[in-house]
Amino acid sequence: MSYDDVEIEDMEWNEELQSYTYPCPCGDLFQITKEDLKLGEEIARCPSCSLYITVIYNMEDFLGSSDQNRTNKGLQPSKQQAVTVA
Amino acid sequence: MFGWINRVMEESEKLKTEENGESEEITWSWGAGTDGLPLDLKDSANAAIVADPSFEVTANSKTLPFVEEKKESGDRLWSWGAGTDGQLGTGRIQDEHLPRQLSLPSVSSLACGGAHVIALTSAGKVLSWGRGNSGQLGHGEVVNNMLYPKAVTSLENYFITHVSAGWSHSGFVSDTGSLFTCGDGSFGQLGHGDHASHCSPVKVSCFVDQHVAEVACGMRHSLVLLKGCLSSQVYGFGSGKRGQLGFSKDKIKSINLPKVVSGFEDVDIVGIAANGDHSAALSVDGNLYTWGRGFKGFEDSHLPQCLNSTLKFTKATLGWNHALAMTGDGEAYMLGGNHLGVLKDLRNECSDSREANLKKVPGLDGIKITDIATGAEHSVLVTENGEIKTWGWGEHGQLGLGDDGDQLSPVTVSLGYDLNEAASTKVYCGSGFTFALTKP
Ligand SMILES: [Zn+2]
Numbered sequence: 001m002s003y004d005d006v007e008i009e010d011m012e013w014n015e016e017l018q019s020y021t022y023p024c025p026c027g028d029l030f031q032i033t034k035e036d037l038k039l040g041e042e043i044a045r046c047p048s049c050s051l052y053i054t055v056i057y058n059m060e061d062f063l064g065s066s067d068q069n070r071t072n073k074g075l076q077p078s079k080q081q082a083v084t085v086a
Numbered sequence: 087m088f089g090w091i092n093r094v095m096e097e098s099e100k101l102k103t104e105e106n107g108e109s110e111e112i113t114w115s116w117g118a119g120t121d122g123l124p125l126d127l128k129d130s131a132n133a134a135i136v137a138d139p140s141f142e143v144t145a146n147s148k149t150l151p152f153v154e155e156k157k158e159s160g161d162r163l164w165s166w167g168a169g170t171d172g173q174l175g176t177g178r179i180q181d182e183h184l185p186r187q188l189s190l191p192s193v194s195s196l197a198c199g200g201a202h203v204i205a206l207t208s209a210g211k212v213l214s215w216g217r218g219n220s221g222q223l224g225h226g227e228v229v230n231n232m233l234y235p236k237a238v239t240s241l242e243n244y245f246i247t248h249v250s251a252g253w254s255h256s257g258f259v260s261d262t263g264s265l266f267t268c269g270d271g272s273f274g275q276l277g278h279g280d281h282a283s284h285c286s287p288v289k290v291s292c293f294v295d296q297h298v299a300e301v302a303c304g305m306r307h308s309l310v311l312l313k314g315c316l317s318s319q320v321y322g323f324g325s326g327k328r329g330q331l332g333f334s335k336d337k338i339k340s341i342n343l344p345k346v347v348s349g350f351e352d353v354d355i356v357g358i359a360a361n362g363d364h365s366a367a368l369s370v371d372g373n374l375y376t377w378g379r380g381f382k383g384f385e386d387s388h389l390p391q392c393l394n395s396t397l398k399f400t401k402a403t404l405g406w407n408h409a410l411a412m413t414g415d416g417e418a419y420m421l422g423g424n425h426l427g428v429l430k431d432l433r434n435e436c437s438d439s440r441e442a443n444l445k446k447v448p449g450l451d452g453i454k455i456t457d458i459a460t461g462a463e464h465s466v467l468v469t470e471n472g473e474i475k476t477w478g479w480g481e482h483g484q485l486g487l488g489d490d491g492d493q494l495s496p497v498t499v500s501l502g503y504d505l506n507e508a509a510s511t512k513v514y515c516g517s518g519f520t521f522a523l524t525k526p
Contacts, residue, residue, distance in 0.1 A: 010327065012272070023253050023305055025406050025462030026482055026518040027168045027201040027217075048170055049481050049518075 002043070006030075008057035011044075020044070024051055037062040160526035162508070163188045164501055167461075167484030167519030171201035172233040173216030174519060179231060183483030183490065185501045185522065190235060193523060198516030199251030199303065204258075205235060210245030212238040212258060216516075220254040221285030222269030228285050240286045241266065251516070252303025252360070257310075258287050263297030265290040265310060273306040274342025275324030281342060292321075292344045304360035304378075305406075307331060310344060311358045311367075319355050320347040320367055328363035329388035330378030337388070349375070349390040362406030362462065365390075372398025374411055381422025381443055382407060393421075395444060403515075405460040405478075410447075410467070416454025418447040418467055449495040461515035465496075466522075468513055472505030473498050474522055482518045 003025070011020040014029070020037075021029040021044075028048035032041065032055055040059050045052045164185040165174040172179050175188050194208040202216035202223060213235040214223040221228050224238040241258060244266075248259040255269030255276060266287035267276040274281055277290045290298075290310075299313040307324030322331035322345060326338035332347040350367070353375075357368040363379035367390065375390040397419065402411040408422040421444050447467070457468040464478030464485060475496035476485040483490055486499040501522065505511050508524035515521075 023200060023517075025479070026170075027173070027516065028170060048168070051481075 002054040003051045005054045005056055006044070008037075008055055008061075011055065020055070022053060024049065026051065034062055161190070161193055162503065162524045163190055163193060164522045165519065166486040168201070168482035168517070169519065171217035172231040173198070173201045173203055173516060175203065175215055175233075175235060177233050179233070181482045183486070184488050185486045185499060187501070187503070195249070195512070196514040196521050196523060197249045197251040197256075198514045198519065198521060199256065200253035200305075200517045202251055202254075202256070203516065203521070204238075204249040204251050204256055206246055206249050210247065210261065212241050212246050212249060214238055214256070217254070218285075220270035221283050222251070222254050222256045224256060224258075224268045224285070224287045226286045238287065248300050250301045250303040250308075250360075252308065253305040253517070255303055255308070256287070257301030257303050257308060259298050259301055263293075263299070263313060265293050265298040265301055267301075267308070271342075273325040273340045275303070275306055275308050277308060277310075277323045277342065277344050279343045290344070300358055302358045302360035302365075304330060304364065304404075305362050306340075307360060307363070307365070309347070309358045309360050309365055309367075311355060316354065317351055318346040320350050320358060321345060322347050322365065325363070328379040329386045330360070330363050330365045332365055332377040332388065332390050335388050347377075347390060357401070359402055359404045359409075361404035361460065364404040364406070364409065366402050366404055366409060368399055368402055372400065372414065374399045374402050376409065376421070379407075381409065384422075384443065393444065401458060403458055403460040405465070406462040406517075408460065408463075408465070410458045410460050410465055411444075412455060412458050412467075416456065416470060418450065418455045418458060420445050420447055420465070447496060457512050459513040459515040459520070461520065462517040464515065464518075464520070466513045466515055466520055467496060468505075468511045468522075472508065472511060474501065474505070474511065474513060475499065476520065479518075484515075484518050484520050486520060 006022050011022045014021045017031055019031040019033050021031050024030050024046040026046060026049040028046050030044040030046050030053045032044035037057060042055050043052050044055050164187050166182045166185045169181050170179060174182055176186055190205060192208045193205050195206045197204045202214060205213040215232045215235045218229040218232050223232055225236055226240060244260040246258050247261045250257040258266040266289050268284045268287045271283045272281050278288060297313040298310055300311040302309040307330045310321040312319045322333060323341050323343060325340045331338055333345050354370040355367045356370045359366040365378045367375045374393045377387045377390045380386045397413050399411045400414045402409060408420060411419045454470040455467045456470055459466040461484055466476045468474055475498050477493040477496045480492050481490050485493055487497055510525045512523045
């Protein structure tokens with residue numbers, strides 16, 4: 001079951017992730033790419049848990065846009081520092 | 087690093103699994119259950135006491151953080167749940183399904199946000215850790231993850247008395263009534279009159295002539311409670327789309343300067359809360375007001391609504407779809423909560439009454455409670471018997487029960503420590519994680 005319905009205007013564009021994002025109750029972010037939106041995908045998933053939201057948007061708003069002019073000035077992904085046990 | 091102790095259990099679990107038996111000699115020093123099984127309280131309390139921060143563990147744990155010093159404050163701190171940004175303070179980036187004991191001397195209270203934690207010491211100093219990618223840790227730089235508590239040095243000249251952590255912003259109140267904010271400001275939630283983000287706490291100039299008592303940070307908005315200012319005591323700023331700013335019946339997308347919340351002209355407010363798109367306030371006579379996103383099945387409310395109840399509440403906390411409230415008699419009630427922070431399915435109970443949405447937390451059998459906390463979709467309470475109970479969404483281990491399952495009603499968490507030995511136990515929730523703090 002979808003956790004919530006969220007309008008695209010309430011989602012934030014994240015350069016680093018190259019996705020529209022919205023807070024997930026687990027602490028991570030629900031994410032959906034422009035490519036997904038162009039294809040009519042309306043489910044934004046969280047990479048850290050099983051939850052997903054339904055994105056409310058007009059597909060037409062995304063059909064004309066291009067990602068090519070987007071430059072990735074985002075931060076490097078965080079270095080995973082989890083301790084491993086030999 | 088303020089004697090930050092990390093009693094790591096995972097190595098022992100792995101050893102137990104892999105080497106089967108050889109782990110016995112080291113499990114004593116962790117003071118927590120293994121394999122999800124609760125330990126006998128007596129034994130584990132002993133185990134917790136003998137645990138020494140300076141112990142050398144096995145060769146397998148060479149990467150454990152080393153602790154230089156521990157002040158014997160007697161405070162005990164545990165964390166569990168989502169740890170993907172280092173918010174558990176365990177020194178690692180991973181979820182914990184069982185409580186792990188940490189130690190931070192003289193912590194008087196905590197504030198937990200989306201994935202960061204702010205600790206306030208009894209000396210009025212501030213430490214923070216966890217996710218810092220929006221500047222919410224206040225360390226003067228943007229860091230993705232801070233795995234250990236680090237002092238917020240720019241506030242060292244102030245005695246901080248109150249802190250709050252939102253989804254990605256933070257608020258700090260000094261004993262002189264100054265308010266500082268940092269972190270994500272893109273919705274105006276820092277209150278500086280713009281949409282800039284800050285990685286060091288910045289004084290909110292709107293309140294320089296006022297005495298701020300409390301700040302409450304939600305997902306994308308903030309509330310402020312002033313002291314000695316009856317006619318205009320609660321302010322809101324940031325995103326207002328769901329009505330969470332509470333100053334206008336009209337839909338307000340966002341504001342970046344504090345504005346007075348309506349409806350408290352003749353009410354003495356003594357406490358405020360914000361989480362998700364919810365806002366709440368408690369009056370001195372125990373009335374609970376809520377505004378913002380409607381709890382399950384109810385419309386958003388753009389102005390504060392007083393819960394029409396004869397109950398007198400002394401504390402209220404908010405999740406993303408539910409609220410918990412505690413009465414002076416030590417009873418716990420829940421508002422909303424048939425989402426993930428589930429208690430029961432209300433679908434068959436059609437009612438127009440918000441009051442009907444208020445349910446007594448079941449399964450307590452008359453046991454009084456002494457504290458409450460709410461994560462985005464989970465709930466925690468402390469009983470007078472010194473037990474911590476959790477329920478709701480458990481996928482990240484935020485219930486601390488050793489698994490990732492959900493619970494419909496309160497279940498006792500084993501800290502491996504007899505909470506009856508603690509004079510006070512307080513609980514705090516971030517979005518998907520939980521902290522417990524005990525004082526002797
Ligand atoms: Zn998630």
